Amino acid sequence: MEARGYHVAVVGATGAVGQQMLKTLESRNFPISKLTLLSSERSAGKKVIYKNQEYTVQVATPDSFEGVQIALFSAGGNVSKALAPEAVKRGAIVVDNTSAYRMDENVPLVVPEVNEAAIKDHKGIIANPNCSTIQMVVALEPLRQQYGLSKVIVSTYQAVSGAGAAAINELKQQSQAILNGESFTPEVLPVKGDEKHYQIAFNAVPQIDKFQENGFTFEEMKMINETKKIMSMPELQVAATCVRLPVETGHSESVYVEIENHEVTTDQLKQLLKDSDGVTLQDDPSQQIYPMPADCVGKNDVFVGRIRKDLDRANGFHMWIVSDNLLKGAAWNSVQIAESLVKLQLV
Amino acid sequence: MEARGYHVAVVGATGAVGQQMLKTLESRNFPISKLTLLSSERSAGKKVIYKNQEYTVQVATPDSFEGVQIALFSAGGNVSKALAPEAVKRGAIVVDNTSAYRMDENVPLVVPEVNEAAIKDHKGIIANPNCSTIQMVVALEPLRQQYGLSKVIVSTYQAVSGAGAAAINELKQQSQAILNGESFTPEVLPVKGDEKHYQIAFNAVPQIDKFQENGFTFEEMKMINETKKIMSMPELQVAATCVRLPVETGHSESVYVEIENHEVTTDQLKQLLKDSDGVTLQDDPSQQIYPMPADCVGKNDVFVGRIRKDLDRANGFHMWIVSDNLLKGAAWNSVQIAESLVKLQLV
Structure with missing residues (x-):
């Protein structure tokens, strides 16, 4: 863990995209001071390795987001609909990889190579587009x-x-x-x-x-x-x-x-x-x-x-x-948005 | 064998399309009085069943087409280039499933549902279009x-x-x-x-x-x-x-x-x-x-x-x-053309 960094949560940490998100955060050496790994009840309790350290995945609840600064969601549209507003309420910026908020006019839909500046207009949630x-x-x-x-x-x-x-x-x-x-x-x-x-x-x-x-x-x-x-x-x-x-x-x-x-x-x-x-x-x-x-x-x-x-x-x-x-279509684009948040000093 | 029918040759009889041609001729009960099965040297000698009768596949040579009325070619463009004119010279009408003659302005390119009448303009060879x-x-x-x-x-x-x-x-x-x-x-x-x-x-x-x-x-x-x-x-x-x-x-x-x-x-x-x-x-x-x-x-x-x-x-x-x-894209369209030749009394 970096001395200086952000409290990051990954929601859907055991899924195909969640696993790629963790690999990408690690390979990019994203500045993380605390990592919270969350999932549905079904996958909670599973062990996940990040930078040689074992984490136990916890059930995602509204209170899971206390203190979280960046929350990467990839656990299905219903989880995002239920919990992304709760994460925002507690001060997190959500990067959502589901289709739940993509067409919401208050939510920027971002591919950094195309419209990175749109991130500045976020009201708590930034949507990651569909892979294709x-x-x-x-x-x-x-x-x-x-x-x-x-x-x-x-x-x-x-x-x-x-x-x-x-x-x-x-x-x-x-x-x-x-x-x-x-x-x-x-x-x-x-x-x-x-x-x-x-x-x-x-x-x-x-x-x-x-x-x-x-x-x-x-x-x-x-x-x-x-x-x-x-x-x-x-x-x-x-x-x-x-x-x-x-x-x-x-x-x-x-x-x-x-x-x-x-x-x-x-x-x-x-x-x-x-x-x-x-x-x-x-x-x-x-x-x-x-x-x-x-x-x-x-x-x-x-x-x-x-x-x-x-x-x-x-x-x-x-x-x-x-x-x-799974990478540019999902995990890598989400982590890129997180990197843009840091670069643009929005977090 | 029908009492009334045509002497049909299939060139490339052991290939993926040739096999489908034989199945299609059989299922359509195409009027065949004599069947000649031909191939390259590599496949010659193989045994093939048509209507419960065993045929030995022979090497295709110019003289193989003596007496043949309809020759279905599907043994590659080079075989068609070498032997289709020889078949025509001996009185056969060639239905060619390769790309050898498709764009030749003297050769009708036929899909019976689309341009069956073009068959009438044939000068010995009728081309079967590309499958796609x-x-x-x-x-x-x-x-x-x-x-x-x-x-x-x-x-x-x-x-x-x-x-x-x-x-x-x-x-x-x-x-x-x-x-x-x-x-x-x-x-x-x-x-x-x-x-x-x-x-x-x-x-x-x-x-x-x-x-x-x-x-x-x-x-x-x-x-x-x-x-x-x-x-x-x-x-x-x-x-x-x-x-x-x-x-x-x-x-x-x-x-x-x-x-x-x-x-x-x-x-x-x-x-x-x-x-x-x-x-x-x-x-x-x-x-x-x-x-x-x-x-x-x-x-x-x-x-x-x-x-x-x-x-x-x-x-x-x-x-x-x-x-x-292999069917509408090749064998079935070729047999359809043969059926059109019969229907239009061109053979």
Whole structure:
């Protein structure tokens, strides 16, 4: 523990994202004077190691947040709805990784590479966007700034770890069953809380989160609405189709964008992204170099490749965007927001 | 064997598509008076069963086609280039499932639901389009006819069986190795003849076929150029991003289309596709009904779902198109063309 630092709480410390948050806080050497690890009743009592020290995870209650300065929430929307206001009441700044407050107009929705300054407007809660939104806006923001952005059409290729540890287990068990020629019963994916469950192993499922009345899924609407909010572009045309794949970790996105400038070359776009914060350009078709989920795991950056100009529209470009959905899509972006709070002297 | 029928040859009879061709000829009870099964030297001598009768596969040579009336080729572009003209010279009509002749202006490129009449213009060879093109145009042609079509942007989710039996084995072996925590060396995918090979199990690889100078892959250019040719729409705006997935059989496509009519409702589009030849509508979000590759295997139809209007453009629609790439994408479409030859009295 640092002599000078902050009292940090992690809510959902035993989950897939919570574990990555602890790893990230440790690898970034975030200034922590006291660490409080919280969870639901089900996971309370579990032991977790942070910087070679063992912590016992405690049940999250309103009083758990006494003295906490920064609370990182990743224990589901209902936990955030119930406890984030309690944490704020006790003086904590909440960085919430659920969808509970993202579209609340009093809550900044932040990807530091895009809209770090929005953090200053917080009223206690700062929301971390949806994983598939985050990696896309990191790649789109440089285009918006440099050339103007008018239209985005994205098709996603999303990993099961976005649906939690149970979904990872289901993918592995189903894969083994199919390889063995054995039967199995889907129980988790595509959406744990929905009526029907389908095979994910060796399949592609065009449903992530529940369907809305307009025929889009909630995941698709998150990508559409959050992108507009983060980039402060309510007029941006955005469409999304979200698909779950038999991939453990690493979301990929096939993105078509139209920019306002009609004179930009593919090479200029590549150079722009190469020079952008949080982006690693992996784009050399002659050497078969492009991003893939299997290569992005454990890395904080957003990887972009397959950049090419549309054959019909001079202002249209296609690209392939890949990132570790548990890191930039969740844990790393949350810790980045905490680092911004420190840097901006807001905590 | 039927008393009245045709002398049919299948070239590539032992391959993944060739096997499906034989199954399809049998299930359709295609009128065959004599069946000649051919292959490369490597596979010659293998035994194949058709209608409970054993055939020995022979090496394909020019003279193999003496007396053949219909020759179904699916043994790679080089075999077609070398032997299809020899078959034609000997009086056969060739239905070629490779890319060798697809863009030849003297060769009709046919999907019977779309442009069956083009068969009449054949000069000996009729080309079967690329698998990912076929299933898309079956779903797009009714829109073109009814409402006019102006723009198509597709992102594919393609199965490994499109790359042959070796790719299927690679997916299974890699999947098992990863589940066991063992190491492995990719040797087939993404493209057998390309320099580098990458993991396909639990991954998504944005390369199918080799890269062209414009940054698109050959597979993407096939989708773009073949779609325009089949629909006789050189002016149609088409863009494609093609991605290989850890799925054994069944290609999926996330397709955005713009039609010329701005007044069409989602329900009208669903009804249109429901009534279209070769299409099965699977589209009821309230019941989580949508197409998936795992459900399409072994079926001839093209399955369409997730149809919804774009939120920004009244003439824009999104849809999800799935089909068995070995059947409608290859064997079934080839046999359909053969059936059309009979129906149109061209053989």
